[in-house]
Amino acid sequence: MSIKSFGAKLFAKYISSQIESWSSQPEQTQLKVFKSLIKAGRKTKFGEDHNFDEIETFKDLFDNVPIQDYEELKPYVDRVVDGEKDVLWPGKPLYFAKTSGTTSGAKYIPLTKESIPNHTNAARNAILSYIHETGNSSFVDGKMIFLQGSPELEEKNGIYFGRLSGIVAHFVPNYLQKNRLPSWKANSIDDWNEKIDAIVEETYDQDMTIISGIPSWVQTYFEKLHHKTGKTIGELFPNLQLFIYGGVNYEPYRSKFENLIGKSVDSIELYPASEGFFAFQDSQKEEGMLLQLDSGIFYEFIKADEFYDEKPKILTIGKVEVGVNYVMVISTNAGLWRYNVGDTVMFTDKKPYRLKVSGRIKHFTSAFGEHVIAQEVEKSIISASEEFDVQINEFTVAPQITPEEGLPYHEWFIEFEKEPSDFEAFADRIDKLLQKQNSYYKDLVKGNMLRTLVITKVPKNGFQEYMKSVGKLGGQNKVPRLSNDRKIAQELEKQI
Template identity: 70%
Template structure:
């Protein structure tokens, strides 16, 4: 059996790779088919009738009838679905609601339908199969695999099951992986994140772990507890651990710290899952960016981020995008989201096939002085500045300091170091130089003496974890915003005495 599973995985990987190459080599045709199917399938829903879907023949018709909306604007329809009404946004009732937090109205209820649910599962599976097809490495399928995720315990709301996306997906683990999967169902159901991670450490230490998956900041917590408990590197404890699967944030700021915790390099696969859809995954180890899922029941539109808040911003299809431009991604899906702004910004790294990176959040930026700084820029600046240094960063966030005690305003970087620099002022200079190089607005503000160069404030060990715990967002899919245009996080860190 030990030989049989890896062999089957290789054969299945070849089959899936051919299927993906078929649609990814015909991107415009693929998206047109998805668009047409979505409009046809939803034409008799309440949303379809309200927006005259039956008369939509072209993309131009769609733009005229369906404006871009965020969750707040779509909420009147979602509320009707939540009360149990059928045929509102999509035919019938959803299978689930993925519950997420963070909007002005409290919890968000994102519908998952019988048409959309399989695409979440297939994309995660296909990411692993594409890795096997490329590298030939399939031995890990015989080892134990851990997925750090939310509780799979579900509630019910008017006949529809409700839970966190990662908890819902836990119900769809294929039978052939269930024996390999960790942690146990009981441990996965623990709500308190710190208690859960302790239990996961106890369960996994005796096992032959080959794949570890989760949001980097929370996997880091798991790795640190293993280091403390055993006094060994993770790679020594789990000798066959050779694949790290992650999503939710850019891995690069964590890479040096992870390699130190593991004690060696391991292959990694980046995913781009969200409650609204599984949008992309890394399909090649040596290519930058993730393959956009054009054949998964989602029709994509893109708006240049710099023009997103204009009165009537231009909406683009996949055929009109350019490499290196920062776009807000808009989706219409077979879960009943229509011209929906998920809040993420992306950039294309390639158009043959279409690959993307997540560059930030349209609401997470700094532009207190018109500088338009985005997440990708601060992550790149930190990476540039620490290149070749024995500096390891655990976590960081950036905020504007508009009213300093003295001197000009500046950007304040709150950094928690695992291994701090010998000269923190020199590191700040290097970060600032990279920011000026990347962002011409920022350069002009420094050069024109509107801003002074950035300053670093050091956060105590585990300070960001303590902050997340204080706001009830420790663990799961929650993560620290890379930047804010206000000082809510900055002031909390200071008020809680989490700064050194």
């Protein structure tokens, strides 16, 4: 055992004891975070506008500050971008993480001196939790590849702007720098296809032990490695032990990954976002990711089916239940106050609090009142694919409300790596699995309001071409699993 490997085990034991300390006291931990946030918020323009001097309890916060998304917070963010101090958080943020996807264009999410450790320590702690649980630390001596955005940043009014993953690249510890790939030069390439090609050239002959990135881009990287060398990933990297991912569910990709690698490897799921690093997988044995309750983020939860009610019931951590679909609202030490992240989550455990991402509050299909969510479609296609020995590269679902003939239906756009021998039977099986999970959908099908789903094949790399056409290729961008309209469907139809 190397000195680095031995040191990693000792550090893992220390960090795991810290995690145990706060995760075993969830309500006390969140109350402490709440008080520190309100104290800092009193020194800000936002705090002045929302009576922070009068806020002492959770209810005071709920009464004085409305739940808001980026568009509603944007007037304050614009003042910070223009260089004004003490607007959302004392002083100025160190960085703005630039993301896409709002009606007014790019989003600028602040990262402060206080919030940066939340982003940088969570992934580290996930790996250390893995080491502590499994006893395996030998991989720290090998090469580690992180597929991420460009680390090159722009500066304006004393604040640096860039992609979140590129910002975080500036905080990789010195003891990992020697092991880290790709090079700064390759990582700085903007075009993602060119970037992957450059990374392949730099890494195909290295002793890779950890690979991290969004599954769709890691899959592209693996495919290009295989095309260049003719070898499986397991043959190229015989010591590959760990895949770290976040942003999307890995399960639809798992069979394809294991086929490309030639073996199964352990995986760690992360729940990162520009707004905060919310959770990480702390156990290979338990379902879900550990919610970070001590990282400068105060959480609220609202049942998804009540979210659009005039006065939905707001729950703090001690009131949530396992198996319920919640919208997550956050207040953070980066100056985001009662901010609707847009995600829906479902708790898998309460001792400690672990959760999984179930979808997006705006990404659902309910054109007919069925309210199908991402978790349901992913579970259905994963199970059916295993039964039919099918491999999926990517998929999305949209309603077809006005078909040329017959009843309306859900249209599943699927890019196959390995197609089913019987498309009709495969589609029927997915449909039955979806009906089993969603009684509203089942009632609509059984009541002849909907016909069973229809599969439309998307050509190879079709989803990449779609993402490129809308300016969201690469980085942390991912294809929505569900839509309540046909905007994505119409773009995909152009390729078919």
